[in-house]
Amino acid sequence: MDIAPPVTLEExxxxxxxxxxxxxxxxxxKVEPDQAVATLAVRRALRAWNGYLHAGT
Known part of the structure; x- marks a missing residue:
């Protein structure tokens, strides 16, 4: 089974x-063969109990 990766940012x-x-x-x-750039809003659900961004994020 061949799976084609998305092409556009919208995809x-x-x-x-x-x-x-x-x-x-x-x-x-931005998604290129050698680089991907994404944004992430740091919100409470992604933080550890001490307020820091959870390392698993």
Missing amino acids: WNAVGADYLPGLLGMRFA
């Missing part, structure tokens, strides 16, 4: 919406 963001990127609130801003 990357749409495909990720139902998976971990969507759960974390990530939005891809």
